[in-house]
Amino acid sequence: xxxxxxNPNLPSPQRGNLSNLSRFVQESRPTWPWxxxxxxxxxxxxxxxxxxxxxxxxxQGLIYYQFTQIALLSIAxxxxxxxxxxxxxxxxxxxxCLVGAYVSAIVQVKLDVSYWLTIPLAGIFCVLVGIVIGxxxxxxxxxxxxxxxxILTEVAKLVVLNFPIVTxxxxxxxxxxxxxxxxLFGFTILxxxxxxxxxxxxxxxxxxxxxxxxIALFRLVHSRIGRLCKSLQQxxxxxxxLGVNLVLLRLIPFCISCFMGGVAGALAAGxxxxxxxxxxxxxxxxxxxxxxxMGGLGNLFGPLVxxxxxxxxxxxxxxxxxxxxxxxxxxLIILMLxxxxxxxxxxxxxxxxRVVGWLGNRxxxxxxxxxxxxx
Amino acid sequence: MEQVVVNGxxxxxxxxxxxxxxxxxxxxxxxxxxxHGQMYVLGGLVTYTIVTFGFGFIPPDAxxxxxxxxxxxxxLICAGMVLAILGALFEKLLFRTVIRRSKRDESTMxxxxxxxxxxxxxxxxxxxxxxxxxPDLVDGIISTDLEPVFPAIPFSDSFNLPYYKLLLGVxxxxxxxxxxxxxxxxxxxxxxRALAQDRMAAQLMGVNVGRYTMIGFAVGAMLAGMTGxxxxxxxxxxxxxxxxxxxxxxxxxxxxxxxxVTGGAIAGGFILGMMQSVGHSFLGNFxxxxxxxxxxxxxxxxxxxxxxxxxx
Amino acid sequence: METxxxxxxxxxxxxxxxxxxxxxxxVKKGEILSVIGPNGAGKSTLFKLISSFMPTSSGxxxxxKERISGLAPHIVARKGVVRTFQETTIFRNMTVRETxxxxxxxxxRANLVGYYFGTHLARKDxxxxxxxxxxxxxxxxxxxxxxxxxxxxxxxxxRALGIAMGLATNPVILLLDEPFxxxxxEETMRAVEMVRSLRDNRGLTVLxxxxxxxxxxxxxxxxxxxxxxxxxxxxxxQEIQQNPAVIEAYLGTADESIGI
Numbered sequence: 001x002x003x004x005x006x007n008p009n010l011p012s013p014q015r016g017n018l019s020n021l022s023r024f025v026q027e028s029r030p031t032w033p034w035x036x037x038x039x040x041x042x043x044x045x046x047x048x049x050x051x052x053x054x055x056x057x058x059x060q061g062l063i064y065y066q067f068t069q070i071a072l073l074s075i076a077x078x079x080x081x082x083x084x085x086x087x088x089x090x091x092x093x094x095x096x097c098l099v100g101a102y103v104s105a106i107v108q109v110k111l112d113v114s115y116w117l118t119i120p121l122a123g124i125f126c127v128l129v130g131i132v133i134g135x136x137x138x139x140x141x142x143x144x145x146x147x148x149x150x151i152l153t154e155v156a157k158l159v160v161l162n163f164p165i166v167t168x169x170x171x172x173x174x175x176x177x178x179x180x181x182x183x184l185f186g187f188t189i190l191x192x193x194x195x196x197x198x199x200x201x202x203x204x205x206x207x208x209x210x211x212x213x214x215i216a217l218f219r220l221v222h223s224r225i226g227r228l229c230k231s232l233q234q235x236x237x238x239x240x241x242l243g244v245n246l247v248l249l250r251l252i253p254f255c256i257s258c259f260m261g262g263v264a265g266a267l268a269a270g271x272x273x274x275x276x277x278x279x280x281x282x283x284x285x286x287x288x289x290x291x292x293x294m295g296g297l298g299n300l301f302g303p304l305v306x307x308x309x310x311x312x313x314x315x316x317x318x319x320x321x322x323x324x325x326x327x328x329x330x331x332l333i334i335l336m337l338x339x340x341x342x343x344x345x346x347x348x349x350x351x352x353x354r355v356v357g358w359l360g361n362r363x364x365x366x367x368x369x370x371x372x373x374x375x
Numbered sequence: 376m377e378q379v380v381v382n383g384x385x386x387x388x389x390x391x392x393x394x395x396x397x398x399x400x401x402x403x404x405x406x407x408x409x410x411h412g413q414m415y416v417l418g419g420l421v422t423y424t425i426v427t428f429g430f431g432f433i434p435p436d437a438x439x440x441x442x443x444x445x446x447x448x449x450x451l452i453c454a455g456m457v458l459a460i461l462g463a464l465f466e467k468l469l470f471r472t473v474i475r476r477s478k479r480d481e482s483t484m485x486x487x488x489x490x491x492x493x494x495x496x497x498x499x500x501x502x503x504x505x506x507x508x509x510p511d512l513v514d515g516i517i518s519t520d521l522e523p524v525f526p527a528i529p530f531s532d533s534f535n536l537p538y539y540k541l542l543l544g545v546x547x548x549x550x551x552x553x554x555x556x557x558x559x560x561x562x563x564x565x566x567x568r569a570l571a572q573d574r575m576a577a578q579l580m581g582v583n584v585g586r587y588t589m590i591g592f593a594v595g596a597m598l599a600g601m602t603g604x605x606x607x608x609x610x611x612x613x614x615x616x617x618x619x620x621x622x623x624x625x626x627x628x629x630x631x632x633x634x635x636v637t638g639g640a641i642a643g644g645f646i647l648g649m650m651q652s653v654g655h656s657f658l659g660n661f662x663x664x665x666x667x668x669x670x671x672x673x674x675x676x677x678x679x680x681x682x683x684x685x686x687x
Numbered sequence: 688m689e690t691x692x693x694x695x696x697x698x699x700x701x702x703x704x705x706x707x708x709x710x711x712x713x714v715k716k717g718e719i720l721s722v723i724g725p726n727g728a729g730k731s732t733l734f735k736l737i738s739s740f741m742p743t744s745s746g747x748x749x750x751x752k753e754r755i756s757g758l759a760p761h762i763v764a765r766k767g768v769v770r771t772f773q774e775t776t777i778f779r780n781m782t783v784r785e786t787x788x789x790x791x792x793x794x795x796r797a798n799l800v801g802y803y804f805g806t807h808l809a810r811k812d813x814x815x816x817x818x819x820x821x822x823x824x825x826x827x828x829x830x831x832x833x834x835x836x837x838x839x840x841x842x843x844x845x846r847a848l849g850i851a852m853g854l855a856t857n858p859v860i861l862l863l864d865e866p867f868x869x870x871x872x873e874e875t876m877r878a879v880e881m882v883r884s885l886r887d888n889r890g891l892t893v894l895x896x897x898x899x900x901x902x903x904x905x906x907x908x909x910x911x912x913x914x915x916x917x918x919x920x921x922x923x924x925q926e927i928q929q930n931p932a933v934i935e936a937y938l939g940t941a942d943e944s945i946g947i
Contacts, residue, residue: 089484136671139674144678146407147629147630148671150626151627151670154623154663155663223803227781227789231778231789234777234781235776235778237740238778240760241761241772242852242856282619286488290488293482293485297479297481325499326493328492329496330493333490340482341482
């Protein structure tokens with residue numbers, strides 16, 4: 001997206017509806033990210049909890065848990081999306097999640113460190129892993145990168161199974177304590193998580209991290225780094241001829257993606273109270289990719305939208321019992337045939353229009369008749 | 376050591392067949408077929424079903440001629456046919472549509488993953504999680520129980536090779552040869568090679584792209600299915616859930632050899648088979664980790680694999 | 688005039704084939720030097736060797752007495768030796784202006800962290816890049832296309848976009864890869880004027896690889912002729928036109944007009 005206000009003195013080229021509109025959105029950009037954030041915060045921290053509170057008490061825990069999962073998965077999927085932004089299809093995010101979960105669990109159980117510290121710690125450890133692995137494999141492109149990252153998840157599982165002294169092998173680590181309260185000068189900053197309230201508190205925690213993730217990602221994509229990443233996505237050779245350090249600029253987004261994976265893993269370790277070698281499998285890694293694709297790779301919020309749709313669908317399909325995966329697969333294939341470019345690719349004109357209209361802006365209406373799109 | 380080499384060659388031949396199918400599909404359509412392992416499992420289980428239950432209406436000993444039971448080869452061919460039809464349908468109904476309609480090549484990856492889920496789910500529903508196996512094809516064993524074959528070579532020892540394994544190994548080799556010959560000397564084979572090299576040029580030369588892409592997908596799926604049948608007989612059984620792991624193995628092979636290249640797939644299959652065989656006798660559980668590390672190092676030096684075109 | 692780029696005995700082998708064989712020449716500051724030769728003479732390979740997109744088999748390239756062959760392409764670009772690509776190499780999904788702003792990468796003073804958090808320096812950089820991009824686009828007559836997707840641009844404008852990207856990096860010497868290929872006579876003459884004005888107005892040194900003879904004769908201060916990977920002649924356009932080896936190389940291999 002454009003960052004600079006365009007010079008009004010320059011002759012205006014002929015543009016179609018879409019670019020007029022997107023330019024309009026770009027020009028009004030300084031306000032709408034903030035409004036969007038406030039809107040999201042209100043929705044996630046007041047509207048949804050309020051809605052859940054109106055449900056039967058025994059059901060509330062499960063609903064909170066499902067929302068928490070969506071938040072965690074979308075954090076990890078956001079990482080996958082970011083690696084796509086430099087033109088790499090990453091099907092190895094499950095490996096980083098697994099590493100993050102184990103780092104958090106091991107540090108808590110064996111070294112007795114507070115859960116709150118293990119979240120960033122898991123992220124940082126995953127960044128180190130990302131540097132070691134990413135440095136050689138980021139030279140690969142296209143299908144090669146996809147294949148090698150796919151293997152990564154299996155390898156992470158093998159590492160866990162083969163070093164039982166640290167990881168407890170196939171039995172996993174089952175006695176992860178609930179996070180304790182953090183107080184500073186007598187004020188309780190973070191409350192104690194108990195058996196009764198931990199579902200709700202984990203919901204707030206993971207939603208908070210999710211909002212933070214997407215704000216950070218938004219900032220990244222709209223900063224110069226984002227533009228450089230995009231240039232890498234389009235043509236690496238050309239970018240390097242312009243003086244872009246390819247090795248560094250491939251590694252930075254990949255490491256950020258690993259960080260997100262690690263944090264998501266650490267959160268999952270807390271939410272589930274236990275970790276085992278199969279909490280993140282190859283199927284999860286593939287799922288992250290599916291979330292990104294289904295949401296739409298062209299848009300930063302694609303992974304979020306994709307996760308919400310597919311994960312909620314998956315949760316609803318639990319009713320189908322043994323046939324869950326079958327229906328899920330069929331639904332995926334049908335979705336794929338109808339919207340091969342993802343949900344966010346569906347008439348951006350209308351989506352922008354909605355967003356702009358809702359948030360109230362300088363120009364109240366845009367006379368763009370939505371196209372009657374075939375898809 | 377001989378045992379290790381024999382095991383390596385044996386699994387190498389099977390692996391090559393899996394990799395050939397995958398690389399054929401990749402070369403023709405630029406589709407990374409995630410469902411390849413699942414197709415392989417499906418082939419194995421179709422073979423199992425026919426060998427175990429026959430065709431229902433035909434008496435079970437109808438295929439016994441001169442005292443030899445031909446049910447297994449017939450089952451193998453049936454598995455190949457089922458998979459070929461499935462592959463053709465997948466290509467025609469799903470992949471073609473998505474390739475036409477999507478903005479990015481990578482969308483096919485999503486579709487392939489979805490088909491993998493579909494096959495996984497159906498297989499699990501139909502066959503359950505238990506291990507399915509068939510009796511040995513023929514009895515007997517080649518064995519040098521007492522003495523090493525080549526005493527001069529260090530690590531030399533005795534080895535065992537059951538006849539049925541030898542037979543299956545030979546079948547696998549013959550299938551590889553047939554495939555290579557088919558790609559080289561038949562008209563569809565030549566058309567497919569042309570397609571893999573330059574789609575546009577092939578189209579201009581009058582190759583029916585749609586038809587040969589479909590044939591290629593079908594042949595790739597067929598190879599996976601027949602290999603499934605072979606390995607079912609060779610390896611003591613197949614589980615409905617092992618498809619994903621097999622796909623990953625196949626990916627390792629074609630990365631090693633170079634994606635989209637026939638020779639690369641064969642080389643990758645044999646190298647991986649040999650590495651696993653050697654690794655399991657020296658490194659035990661760490662084999663797969665070491666192989667992965669070696670693969671990463673190798674690919675960072677030679678990103679296109681052994682024989683691949685750069686960024687093929 | 689000061690020599691800024693020196694090509695010393697550069698060779699490149701592909702297996703048994705010698706694509707470039709012991710080529711040497713120098714480029715002086717502020718001149719336009721063309722490398723020409725029939726098809727397959729090794730021009731493109733030489734171009735990649737000079738811009739360090741391909742390692743040399745032997746010999747080296749120095750820029751201001753500093754060896755640049757063997758360095759990573761982005762480091763060579765950072766030193767001021769910037770190449771352009773042929774027209775198909777663009778950032779397809781970016782607008783023209785965005786592309787040129789990205790190409791200002793080498794001029795950035797803030798670091799990536801600064802850009803992320805939008806420090807004062809970073810914002811100042813971005814403002815300047817925007818202004819500079821507009822200026823470059825105006826210079827190359829691309830202003831009307833500024834908000835068009837790069838992939839939608841017509842032929843001639845793509846070429847200009849390539850040069851715009853090169854200019855944005857603020858190069859000392861600009862290497863142009865077949866800048867006139869696929870243009871008709873009129874377009875070529877306009878492009879020739881443009882390249883000349885780059886040198887005259889911006890003090891750039893230009894090295895170009897080209898096979899359009901009339902354009903090369905018109906634009907160049909000096910010409911280096913390659914054939915079968917070897918340098919067969921070097922001199923002013925007049926000298927080259929009369930050089931028997933050059934005439935033979937061209938007439939002997941193809942019925943292409945030499946434009947004399």
